[in-house]
Amino acid sequence: MELPFPEENAQIDRWLAQPPDHVIEAVKNHSGDYLILGVGGKMGTSLALMLEEAIRRSGRTATVTGVSRFSRPEVRAALEEQGVKALACDLADPADVAKLPATANIFFLAGQKFGTTGAPEVTWVQNTIVPGIVARHFTSGRLVVFSTGCVYPFAATDGPGCDEATPLACQGEYASSCVGRERVFTHYAKLHDVPVCLYRLNYACELRYGVLVDIATRVRAGEPIDLATGHVNLIWQTDAVAHAIRCLEIAATPPAPINITGPTKLAVRDIAEKFATILGTTANFTGEPAGTAWLSDAGRSHSLWGVPPHDLDWMIDAVARHVAAGAPLLGKPTHFETRDGKF
Template sequence: QVAVKYADSSIVNFSSGNPYPHTDPALGGATEQTELNPQGIYGYSILARETAFNTSASGNKDQKVTHYRLMYAQHLGYGVLVDLARMVNSGEQISLEMPHVNLISQRDAIDRALRGFEIAANPSTLLNVAGPVVPVEDICAKLGSFLGKEPVFVGEKADTALIANDDFCVKSFGPYRDGVDEMLEAAAKWVKDGGEYWNLPTMFGRADHRY
């Protein structure tokens, strides 16, 4: 209905990198050209949303679309970093089913969402918004150093992960403003100081995508 109502508009469709297949971290993550392989209801719902906008645009030459495929954005009340920081701080076991993640701040993610209008096109533009790929073990080690705690890992480390390559995004709009170390330190300090938590775990470590 939204696509039909705004038939002559530029649209940024909030999509996700969730339907990408797991890839070898050494290869840098799935690109916009990687064939989707959704797992679970959420992944298929993302694919259906993109298809709906593509169908609308195919019948409206003036409608331009960017599919904004976001990986996890980091907020101090929600996100992979604050989840891991809380787990490290409490001594909870951390699974390595998902051994690598992308890290991007909420601020940078919002900036790229707005700038998605600049590259909207017909046929639609695909835009991975992700941040650098970082090993979960490295993240937890740094969080542990800030928190004065030792991370506890469990299970076998997987060879692949749900990660995205955002070279096109960086090439189009330049580097992100917030660095990984800044985000790590902020998340650790927030948890250590008892900052607000939204109690909405990302469950990013679920390799089967069952949320």
């Protein structure tokens, strides 16, 4: 199958991080440097490289620093190659965090989801104690704190999904710890009068990981797709990162929550069948779709910054071509089908 998209990791990273014009315009009006805490994961490189490129094209001078333990050393090398400053730091260590520079624009991406069932105490430390250490240190600047749509209760699959006014729920240990992360940042934001945006994301997708890669690889392997979670919200990683940068503008005290995802809820069955058509195979299914799922209404972010431009058919085509070509994958399944909150 023809592959119109980049195939090598470094090219994919740069391609995903192309800033849209509205982000370049926004960055023109920022002041100060940028710090990305937890840059070493699935989204950090896209965010760091988009900021670098937007700064360059805006004509501004500013530094982007990425902070992580860098348990994947290749991430550090890739960032430094593109001009991002890398600082190794364990955010769970207050002495390490004390050395981090006060910065005008801070993104908090660190957290833990997988492994919660085996070691829930580590998830609680990562998702509530680390935020406490970080929030006590950064008493100036403004923060975009990455959160998740899993802080909401399940919503009916025939409704619009939860909006920012929906009261939070604690569904399972991981989701509960994410509610904890928001509460800890909220407490210190009020205490120190620091503006914070709570960025509630439902499933970023790109060529190498995400719900679409999970479904495409199963369809291609002839494995059944579990329909228990019958509907999902998705957003292309480029659009998710663009909206994260715009979230700096709405950081407030007390913190401003915002839902970040695509405009429609998508049926998992339909997605799998589209992949099967493109890949020239048949999709197999188990289970029955439940009447509820973690679904968010991101209308507010769309009214502020536009509907994410990469639509479902474009995303499916891109991921299908990548998977069919045997191009690199991250090998990090999302477990989107999980309904009991155990990850």
